[in-house]
Amino acid sequence: MSNTLSSSRQAYYGEIAKHNLSPLWESLHALVPKEPRPQAIPAIWKYAHLRDLLLESGRVISAAEAVRRVLILENPGLPGKASITSNLYAGFQLILPGEIAPSHRHTQSALRFIVEGNGAWTAVDGERTTMHPGDFIITPSWTWHDHGNPEIEAGGEPVVWLDGLDIPLLQQLDAGFAENFPSDTQPISRLEGDSFARYGYNMLPVHHEVKSGNSPIFNYPYARSREALDTLQRTGAIDAFDGVKLRYVNPATGGYPMPTMATFMQLLPKGFNGKAYRSTESAVFSVVEGCGTVMIGEHAFTFAPRDVFVAPSWQQVRFVTEEDAVLFSYSNRPVLAALHLLREERA
Template identity: 75%
Template structure:
């Protein structure tokens, strides 16, 4: 047979034969494996909190926090059905804990963040220290640290509390690096007073002989009131980026890096009337609206957002943000991983 004269039937038969030997022709898939630009399977999507809140609360009538271990509704990207993923590297979910409940203590290699959406009375414990949760607080439970959650009784002022869970589950699933372990009791012993870690590391100071043991922040609660104050001050001082408004990243005070090695977290202020320029970057980003109303144009989608709404911007999709009134957005992405591997790109 002359070179290049094979028929479709010849090739199909050949592909079938080599498939039985666990081989496949690269030339049939090269364009997908090495694309000209990122081609994410996840798509721009939005979850309006007013539309999903009732579903979150209904979960509280169907299963207890103890039975569920973590009573969470996964925010699943429409482009990744059945994969428990909001992007190809990130997970997101809305967790509910009711007054008087305890979500049992466990640990896992996946890093996790909690961003408090609504309610008061709940707390989380990490490495022997408890912290009270307030809306807008950013809390971390680093890889392989025991953590449990609880809520005071309704008679003591406890309310249903909802927070956004963000984890690197899809990334660790791809790496096959997941481990988990339950604590022997429902809760871990509290061995440090509330605020201990913030007193040691949250005031531009650190214990004299502290040596960072890993890439995780020694602070595990970043209070919203302090983040909000920093954004307000910078705006008053005249800081306003044409793409981001006023945007800050959360830091590990011991290293200056990100609070956890696999996820970056940010808080930004879009002042009333702000019309941001369009940008794009390779890190997929999940947004949670804290305050205000505005518009997010992501790819070919336009989302009109309000308080507590969530939306996702996939890799390399054009993003433009605008605000009707002062808007505060929390966000997280896989930026540290991409930066460490030399893969991060931005266009603005």
């Protein structure tokens, strides 16, 4: 391009910018790429390296003052975005004995995956449930929820869970609302276990009506998930890509527990040497048991219990293990599926 033509174009670009216009031809390749080019990059957070920092946050600020005492897992490719992928959020939340994280609600959907500690509780729309490591708990959009931990004298200990939310997605949609409850805790109107008794045994109340895409169960116990994986490992075929992988379901619809996030639990057996796959979904993994190696794109990470790693869109993923490993994961699959944008490739 001649200097005269280049100067002429730049002058033209400067003139149209005054009218809030820009030339598509300068950005078309970035706006309509040949394949996904996520800004998020593969990354891992080693829990053993972070635990002391997480516990130190309990000395820096109280749960009441913080509202939610969380260390955000911020993707290195998305600095300052409070995001682990372009439309998913992740963070480690800590609640100490004797503390209450006050009740509020918001349009963002949230999941809790319990990483460490026993005895804390979470309340969702009038029912409390006790947290145990490996439990998957949901707080659907616009439901009151609060968290608490008994005093040490009552058996309380520090409890940590992984928060997963669709915060970045709702920011992109400008659809975020929030409201605080007038007191720290909401009234309890149902006994613990009520929702599981109604919906967790392959049955539904005879007059149940589906009013939203959210699951009526809000605690999926790890003991039952682990039992299912063990049985299938012994009796079923091992998938060459995923090992034994199950998705959590809304028992009233057969769909995902929440409309914007899918959740999974998988077992990779000892000696697993998986095949590579990739998908347009972005996935966040939390290691429950065992050790291994995951290759994501050009990155290789060794993982251990309580580590978290992320596989952005259209990055090849492959697992290798030397012992049984169990992984929990969540992704934006429901959004992509609803928009007919889910694409998968298995080598």
